[in-house]
Amino acid sequence: MNDAVTGKFRWGPADRSISPWQRILQKGGFVWQSAGVGGTTLLYFANCPRAYPGAFERDWPISYEEMIPYYEEVEQTLPVREATATSKEDLFFYGARKMGFAYTNEINLTQPGYRLQPNGILGINPMLNNPDFDLGNNQAVGCTLRGHCVNGCSIGPNVGSVAKRSTLVSYIPYALATGNVDIMPNSFVTAIHTGQNNEEGLYADSVTVRNTWTGEIRELKAKVIVLSAGSIESPRLWLNSGLPENEWVGKGLTTHMIDCVSGIFEEKDLMNILGMSDVKPYVGQNSAARMDYPGLGAFEPFGTSPGIYATMIYGTSQKGYYFQNQTNEEEPWDREGIIAGELLKEFMRNYDKTLSIVVFSDDDVSQKNGVTLDPVRMDENGYIPIINYEISDDDRERRDQLVGLAAELLKKAGAKTVSRANWPPDVCAHIMSTMRIGFVTDTNCEANQVKRLFIADNSVLCNGLGGPNPTLTTQALAVRTAQKIAEKYFP
Amino acid sequence: MNMHFQKESGETLEENRDNLKDGLWDENSVYDYVVNTFKAYADTMVPHSPDLAERYGRIQFYGALESYTAEYLIMSFDGHATPxxxxxxxxxxIAAKQYLMEKGGNPDLPGDTGGLYFAKLSQEDRLKVVDRITSPDGIIYIPAGLTTMQGDVVPLLPALNRFTMMGYYSEWSGYGSTRFMPPDKRMLEYQPISWGQVGYPGPSNGYRVAGAFDFAKKK
Structure with missing residues (x-):
């Protein structure tokens, strides 16, 4: 499912006889994105926390208070609710309490605290605990805790009521229901064209669209164009279209410098804590709890099927293989780097007794980080994007501190052995702030240099939000932008 | 394949010429060369484990070689815009040959081995070699004369590790006879060996575990 080259979810054309689209990552990272109607929300965990107010105060040209009604609107629409925990979350909470962290009821976070994940997953199917209920012929609405969020959720009687609220099953059906919307799958915009007049100066006028199945090219004109191709493709399209130079187009990339730690537990300890002999990382919503730590970032327990799990916790590192890294006494993990050989098999044999945590650190915006065009290499959509991300000393310090807290939590919960992956910082799963509001756009998210061109994806975020998962904030900002477009151009 | 590589790989020129068929390299020898190299790597990452088998049961013996993981690696690398x-x-x-040279002695292989220096290394040395070519501190073992652009292949080398984990622990090997088909044609024909080893029961319609006791708000 999550095979990024030949699997269902990949960044490439639907035609599997054609390769995925190329991106160049300089530091050994990779981009975790999916093309298709619904985009990367098809495979996201559906975690929907709000940004930290402090991150807004730091950089944003609009206030956090202004965002609150839009947050509320998206939270009601998706809808966002408190996740249903299973044993991996219970074990996480046990460790968090042992660490002395406090449970928090807040949703606008200024202090550290742990809580159930706010996520865009429907409530549990009320029949689920009824042993006579036939899961094989389930036609009811609601999550069944099958643990396939990242593999693509299909639980529900029809598209619009699927449990995990990717845009494919939420905003797109709502949009289609208005009768005003056409969806054109397998379409790739390769150029934005502009016109010029005295009142507006340069304005967006039309786009060139390429059908990725047939190669057919079309031009579409519009009164307003919304650029929403993600933090890599939006700047790429701007640059490939020859739109005006701007020192922030493609610059300021934040990624949360994601990292993973995992701990293996013994059966007797799990019996004492959970009343059962294993954690079963494949059971339940992929991530149903979180720890927020404004100033450092956030981390959350997660569990998935074993292919992605092994890749995330043991297969991705900027530090090489574990046996080459010495760990010192101060570091709360027992080893660092890629796990290979017999130890990998031994660790994976303990898959069902493993708790893993994914760590999102608060990274500063730097103009050095971002997306540029390769000067030579092209694909059918134009020059290909090169992604560059260098971690700064401040960023590294925050990251190490936060990963340390997550590792310590695992130890406090009773893990017998803890491994840190130490991902390359250019792993792009939370890809943000390459077309920043206030820098590339005005406060309505309309491009400063190209009127009638609005930006509505993660790229227009002004920074990395302090660490929380970005989708909810992007959706809330897009709702606000839609309102601004309606007011300005369709009064 | 180009001449430069053949010389670099330590074979004699005459032997290389023997492999030429109407000016082209023999496809079978290229195939063996690639497959055996990836098998050596996959076998290192997920080896046979007689010790684990003895302690935890026979299924723990098997590794990447039984699960086509080298095929998965080749399919994944060849699935890119440039194969x-x-x-x-x-x-x-070539990185393996360099490594052998640094350890001293004459690493040149006899001509009939096809330049498979990587497979000649111990499992630990193989990982050290992979570590060198994937280190962010500079890649120095990229052979000159490679027909592929360095900029296309170098950023993908760390994927060796990720592809191995996905290939071995995901459902892919269980697709059996459909494993090379497009994703909508693949069928899970059996449970991968790895799932048996890790205790993953496979895809499920749901788990009746709602209402697990709530640690979050418990005082």
Whole structure:
């Protein structure tokens, strides 16, 4: 499912006889994105926390208070609710309490605290605990805790009521229901064209669209164009279209410098804590709890099927293989780097007794980080994007501190052995702030240099939000932008 | 394949000429070269484990070689815009030769081995070689004369590790006879060996575990 080259979810054309689209990552990272109607929300965990107010105060040209009604609107629409925990979350909470962290009821976070994940997953199917209920012929609405969020959720009687609220099953059906919307799958915009007049100066006028199945090219004109191709493709399209130079187009990339730690537990300890002999990382919503730590970032327990799990916790590192890294006494993990050989098999044999945590650190915006065009290499959509991300000393310090807290939590919960992956910082799963509001756009998210061109994806975020998962904030900002477009151009 | 690589790989020129068929390299020898290199790597990452088998049961013995993981690696590298499996195999072998040279002695292999230096290394040394070519501190073992652009292949080398984990622990090997088909044609024909080893029961319609006691708000 999550095979990024030949699997269902990949960044490439639907035609599997054609390769995925190329991106160049300089530091050994990779981009975790999916093309298709619904985009990367098809495979996201559906975690929907709000940004930290402090991150807004730091950089944003609009206030956090202004965002609150839009947050509320998206939270009601998706809808966002408190996740249903299973044993991996219970074990996480046990460790968090042992660490002395406090449970928090807040949703606008200024202090550290742990809580159930706010996520865009429907409530549990009320029949689920009824042993006579036939899961094989389930036609009811609601999550069944099958643990396939990242593999693509299909639980529900029809598209619009699927449990995990990717845009494919939420905003797109709502949009289609208005009768005003056409969806054109397998379409790739390769150029934005502009016109010029005295009142507006340069304005967006039309786009060139390429059908990725047939190669057919079309031009579409519009009164307003919304650029929403993600933090890599939006700047790429701007640059490939020859739109005006701007020192922030493609610059300021934040990624949360994601990292993973995992701990293996013994059966007797799990019996004492959970009343059962294993954690079963494949059971339940992929991530149903979180720890927020404004100033450092956030981390959350997660569990998935074993292919992605092994890749995330043991297969991705900027530090090489574990046996080459010495760990010192101060570091709360027992080893660092890629796990290979017999130890990998031994660790994976303990898959069902493993708790893993994914760590999102608060990274500063730097103009050095971002997306540029390769000067030579092209694909059918134009020059290909090169992604560059260098971690700064401040960023590294925050990251190490936060990963340390997550590792310590695992130890406090009773893990017998803890491994840190130490991902390359250019792993792009939370890809943000390459077309920043206030820098590339005005406060309505309309491009400063190209009127009638609005930006509505993660790229227009002004920074990395302090660490929380970005989708909810992007959706809330897009709702606000839609309102601004309606007011300005369709009064 | 180009001449430069053949010389670099330590074979004699005459033997290389023997492999030429109407000016082209023999496809079978290229195939063996690539497959054996990736098998050596996959077998290192997920080896046979007689010790684990003795302690925890026979299923723990099996590894990447029984689950087509080398095929998965080749399929994944060749699935890119520029097919990269041959280039990655070349890089592994030339880096392995360099490594052997640094350890002293004459690493040149007899001509009939096809330049498979990587497979000649111990499992730990193989990982050290992969570590060198994937280190962010500079890649120095990229052979000159590679037909593939360095900029296309180098950023993908760390994927060796990720592809191995996905190939071995995901459902892919269980697709059996459909494993090379497009994703909508693949069928899970059996449970992968790895799932048996890790205790994963496979895809499920749901788990009746709602209402697990709530640690979050418990005082």
């Amino acid at each position: 990269l499996a041959v280039a990655v195999a070349e890089i592994l072998n």
